[in-house]
Amino acid sequence: MKKAYRASLLRFDDAGLPVFDEDGLLVVAPDSAGRQRVLDVGSHAAVSPRHPDAELTHLPGRILAPGFVDMHIHFPQTDIIGSPSPGLLPWLENYTFPAEAKFIDPSHSNEVADVFFDELLRNGVTTALTFATSHVASVDAFFEGAQRRGLRMISGKVLQDRHSPDGVRDETEQSLIDSEALIRKWHNNGRLGYAITPRFAPASTDAQMRGAGELAAKYADTWIQSHVAENRDEVAWVRELYPQARSYLDVYAGFGLMRERAVYAHCIYLDDTDRELLRDTRTAAAVSPTSNLFLGSGFFDFGAADRVGYPYGLASDVGGGTSFSPFHTMMAAYYVGREGQTKAGLSIAPSQLWWRHTGGAARALGLEGVVGNLQPGCEADFVVLNPQATPLMARKAARANNLEELLFSMIVLGDDRLVERTVISQAG
Numbered sequence: 001m002k003k004a005y006r007a008s009l010l011r012f013d014d015a016g017l018p019v020f021d022e023d024g025l026l027v028v029a030p031d032s033a034g035r036q037r038v039l040d041v042g043s044h045a046a047v048s049p050r051h052p053d054a055e056l057t058h059l060p061g062r063i064l065a066p067g068f069v070d071m072h073i074h075f076p077q078t079d080i081i082g083s084p085s086p087g088l089l090p091w092l093e094n095y096t097f098p099a100e101a102k103f104i105d106p107s108h109s110n111e112v113a114d115v116f117f118d119e120l121l122r123n124g125v126t127t128a129l130t131f132a133t134s135h136v137a138s139v140d141a142f143f144e145g146a147q148r149r150g151l152r153m154i155s156g157k158v159l160q161d162r163h164s165p166d167g168v169r170d171e172t173e174q175s176l177i178d179s180e181a182l183i184r185k186w187h188n189n190g191r192l193g194y195a196i197t198p199r200f201a202p203a204s205t206d207a208q209m210r211g212a213g214e215l216a217a218k219y220a221d222t223w224i225q226s227h228v229a230e231n232r233d234e235v236a237w238v239r240e241l242y243p244q245a246r247s248y249l250d251v252y253a254g255f256g257l258m259r260e261r262a263v264y265a266h267c268i269y270l271d272d273t274d275r276e277l278l279r280d281t282r283t284a285a286a287v288s289p290t291s292n293l294f295l296g297s298g299f300f301d302f303g304a305a306d307r308v309g310y311p312y313g314l315a316s317d318v319g320g321g322t323s324f325s326p327f328h329t330m331m332a333a334y335y336v337g338r339e340g341q342t343k344a345g346l347s348i349a350p351s352q353l354w355w356r357h358t359g360g361a362a363r364a365l366g367l368e369g370v371v372g373n374l375q376p377g378c379e380a381d382f383v384v385l386n387p388q389a390t391p392l393m394a395r396k397a398a399r400a401n402n403l404e405e406l407l408f409s410m411i412v413l414g415d416d417r418l419v420e421r422t423v424i425s426q427a428g
Helices: 044-050 075-080 088-104 106-122 136-149 172-186 206-218 232-241 248-254 272-281 289-294 302-308 326-338 350-356 359-364 391-398 403-413
Strands: 003-012 018-030 036-043 055-066 068-074 125-131 152-156 192-198 223-228 262-266 284-287 312-314 382-385 419-423
Touching: 003 036, 003 044, 018 044, 018 350, 018 403, 036 044, 068 075, 068 262, 068 284, 068 312, 068 326, 068 359, 075 088, 075 106, 075 125, 075 136, 088 106, 088 136, 088 232, 106 125, 106 136, 106 419, 125 192, 125 223, 136 152, 136 172, 136 192, 152 223, 172 192, 172 206, 192 206, 223 248, 232 248, 248 262, 248 272, 272 302, 284 359, 289 326, 302 326, 312 326, 312 350, 312 359, 326 350, 326 403, 350 359, 350 403, 391 403
Parallel strands: 003 055, 068 125, 125 152, 152 192, 192 223, 223 262, 262 284, 284 312
Antiparallel strands: 003 018, 018 036, 055 382, 382 419
8 A cells, every 4th residue: 555654755766865845745655565655755746646545644744754774783782882992902901802702602692682763763774884793693683683573684794704802703614614504504594784894904814804705706696794994003014914905905905805896995005006996896884983982083074085986875873973873974984084194185065964974874875765864665664753853953954045054954953863763665
């Protein structure tokens, strides 16, 4: 049965520019798999006559927008969000690895996965590219939880067979056997996708990296995810480990780990040759501004990314990131863009911040036309926003003179209270 939602509507055109209907109508209908898809969208006056039989839900004063897409997040780090540290590598040693070692226990994995998904949905995030841990139990818990909720989610077993403590370090051959078994079990199982996941170059031997590249070639529609060029100390360490490589990013290229659906978090310390490699291989960057500010890692160069033209989108990077909220992430991205001491500063338009966390992120993940937008054919994952959620937000929104001012008011003042409801195209 067709359903129609009447409210203000935010979506994006093919160029990533915003389209806003102050009095809009979103019509959805189930496909053969039982997923609600966008059937029609536009102004109420234009769309309503075409669907007189649709079951109508009227949401006055609300804004319907695409569900947010988080390009990089660690579900096992949910409990260490906000842990103090002088920098990335001490943070890994003191907080991350001890927390992740607990995920050998399936019951612990399931418990944290439930909290993680609850937080994502409370904040309007409907798709995420997610790190698990090096334990098979963590991957199964993640996918089982996502499948129960009908979510479109991507994850994978972390590969780390060196420079890692007991409890999280895996064994080279078994790690690759486990990864392939998990691919066969979960990849394209409903709305789920698998990501081949070397933690970062220093944590994997050459044999493990070669094996990851072979899996990526064998299963070409899987994702690849890792970290690159986040922190100056990390970059120096990689230079010592791989003196023959032109750059940190070049290490991954040498193992066949750069292609469409490959995503590298951070990408701060790159030069134009690296950026051109991202563009030419259609490899994407996951920009993690709250994490980079929290850990003092550095500032992503949005201007250089746009100039060279490689794909990128926004990410929370919880637990190095400090919030599940896309509004906090977009606000931090604005701060990082404005920083003009280490790079050229710029003011990113509010609609572009929003695009990079919805349709632009979906495009970078190879999911354009599937999620991240409210165009016909997209899966109907969306959020119901209440711009009157707090007194100050209501006052500011009422004084917005145009769409950019309205969007920016929500970015600056918004949090989980702004998200009145998160709608999933296929729940349960």
